[in-house]
Amino acid sequence: MMITAIEIGPEDVRAARALLQWSQGDLAKGAAVGISTIAEFEKGSRTPIANNLSAIRRALEAAGVRFTSAGPTIFGEVSLYVMTQTGGTEMRFRFSLADAASVQEIISVFGNADGADVNIDAVQVASGELKKAISDVVTKHGAAVPPLNKLKQIVGSLQDGEHFLLLPAQPNTTVDKLEVERFLHRLNHPDDQTNDDWDELFGALLASYDISNPRTDRRTLVGANRSSHFCRFCGRTAETGATFKKAAHIIPTALGNDHLKSAEECDDCNEYFGQHTEPSLIAMLDIQRVFLGTQGRGKNDGRPELRFAEGALSHDGSKVNIKSRSVAVDEAGTFTVDLGKGASLTPSAVYRALVKMVLSVVADDQLPFLKETIDWVRNNAHAERRLPTVATATVFLPPDPSAQLTIYTRMQPHPRLPHIVGEFRLGCYMYVFAVPFSQQDGWDLMGFFDDADFSGTFKHYMATAQWAHQDLNRQMKVVMAPKLKFVRSTS
Ligand SMILES: [Zn+2]
Numbered sequence: 001m002m003i004t005a006i007e008i009g010p011e012d013v014r015a016a017r018a019l020l021q022w023s024q025g026d027l028a029k030g031a032a033v034g035i036s037t038i039a040e041f042e043k044g045s046r047t048p049i050a051n052n053l054s055a056i057r058r059a060l061e062a063a064g065v066r067f068t069s070a071g072p073t074i075f076g077e078v079s080l081y082v083m084t085q086t087g088g089t090e091m092r093f094r095f096s097l098a099d100a101a102s103v104q105e106i107i108s109v110f111g112n113a114d115g116a117d118v119n120i121d122a123v124q125v126a127s128g129e130l131k132k133a134i135s136d137v138v139t140k141h142g143a144a145v146p147p148l149n150k151l152k153q154i155v156g157s158l159q160d161g162e163h164f165l166l167l168p169a170q171p172n173t174t175v176d177k178l179e180v181e182r183f184l185h186r187l188n189h190p191d192d193q194t195n196d197d198w199d200e201l202f203g204a205l206l207a208s209y210d211i212s213n214p215r216t217d218r219r220t221l222v223g224a225n226r227s228s229h230f231c232r233f234c235g236r237t238a239e240t241g242a243t244f245k246k247a248a249h250i251i252p253t254a255l256g257n258d259h260l261k262s263a264e265e266c267d268d269c270n271e272y273f274g275q276h277t278e279p280s281l282i283a284m285l286d287i288q289r290v291f292l293g294t295q296g297r298g299k300n301d302g303r304p305e306l307r308f309a310e311g312a313l314s315h316d317g318s319k320v321n322i323k324s325r326s327v328a329v330d331e332a333g334t335f336t337v338d339l340g341k342g343a344s345l346t347p348s349a350v351y352r353a354l355v356k357m358v359l360s361v362v363a364d365d366q367l368p369f370l371k372e373t374i375d376w377v378r379n380n381a382h383a384e385r386r387l388p389t390v391a392t393a394t395v396f397l398p399p400d401p402s403a404q405l406t407i408y409t410r411m412q413p414h415p416r417l418p419h420i421v422g423e424f425r426l427g428c429y430m431y432v433f434a435v436p437f438s439q440q441d442g443w444d445l446m447g448f449f450d451d452a453d454f455s456g457t458f459k460h461y462m463a464t465a466q467w468a469h470q471d472l473n474r475q476m477k478v479v480m481a482p483k484l485k486f487v488r489s490t491s
Helices: 008-022 024-031 035-043 052-061 097-107 129-140 145-158 172-186 198-208 267-274 279-284 286-292 347-361 366-380 452-457 458-464
Strands: 065-068 070-082 087-097 111-114 119-121 124-125 162-165 209-212 219-222 260-262 307-308 312-315 320-325 326-329 333-340 390-394 403-412 420-426 429-434 468-470 485-488
Touching: 008 024, 008 052, 008 070, 024 052, 024 145, 035 052, 052 065, 070 145, 070 172, 087 145, 097 129, 097 307, 111 279, 111 485, 124 279, 129 145, 162 366, 198 209, 198 452, 198 458, 209 286, 260 347, 267 279, 267 347, 279 286, 279 347, 286 307, 286 312, 286 420, 347 366, 347 403, 347 429, 452 458
Parallel strands: 219 260
Antiparallel strands: 065 070, 070 087, 070 162, 111 119, 124 162, 209 403, 307 312, 312 320, 326 333, 333 485, 390 429, 390 468, 403 420, 420 429
């Protein structure tokens, strides 16, 4: 057993660093103390104050070092990322060096271990023998090494002959992840040629951007695992007066998503967006919501029932109902339905609502570059600055009625490509926009979508759709008066 009361001296710290192959700087960083504190302690010229000494100890222990009467020793850790066609699971096997023999036994199921030389085959094939071997190892070591049970379950669920991967770590960039997924897909479907133009379409994009898609098909809470919450929009915490009582929906409920929420949006900011920006976005998407039958909350199962000066538009759960006093038919059989004046919206508020969704889910290490953007979204600051247009298209993807959000974050500096690009999709209606005012952009992004750099990078947009551009600069309310055109199909 570990004896935690052992005093640690300069020798122990030096030896522990050597085990971890840490420099004095690494330890200083890990323990959040000055590098001179470490250097002087190891030289024996000065003993750190008690707080610093325990911080040093904690940093070393957190990295796996245990201080024993025989000096520091290290716990081994083998981490594996198990990847099957349906997903991946990260596993950590911790063991003290005294257990090395049983670790070798476990590892030999997936490769070979000769002393310190561990060789795990990345490509594995599920089979009766493999399942039996894992089962035997679980019987012997499952109690001491709990992750083995999970591994048995995963491999047990695979078909015999199905390939899976054992990787040393979870792929940490989008490029790596997609590459590995594609590799596994090809192992399991050698005849499938559909991926062949993948590099051509996505290669440049993945080299420049990290892509993230928050899950909207199940409960997802951004910032859930933080011990203390801060608000991304006003920067306050509970200590500085913010409250976090209400569930902050990242995508407004009226747009049909109740799953994606944020723990990093305070009640004041939540209320502000609910009053000042989101109603405009919802109004802009009114017609789309009716045609998709998007369900929010309230009467008519939360489906929109829109009233206009000259008519009404609603979805009853199975079809769209259109009422209008003004319907015209031309000789080609095209119906034009004039609905007259309906809801009003503020175009610039639509843009702010779109960007607000992106700010809610963008990686938090990007937030320091987006201070002006946040100020614009939350306080309507910088209102005099011009905004680039928002590109819109109708895309023929599987009609997923749930709203989807994709965030592209540029990984390297670039003179023309926007730092952050957002994509918002409601059913087949897609909106692509640049996040304005980022400190990582050296220009105003006007016309970015038509830049050769952009079209050469976001090739999948160019390949799939006809884009129109919406200017959302206006800060005055505009009243929507939609005209619907129904063109007789020629096929
Ligand atoms: Zn706030």
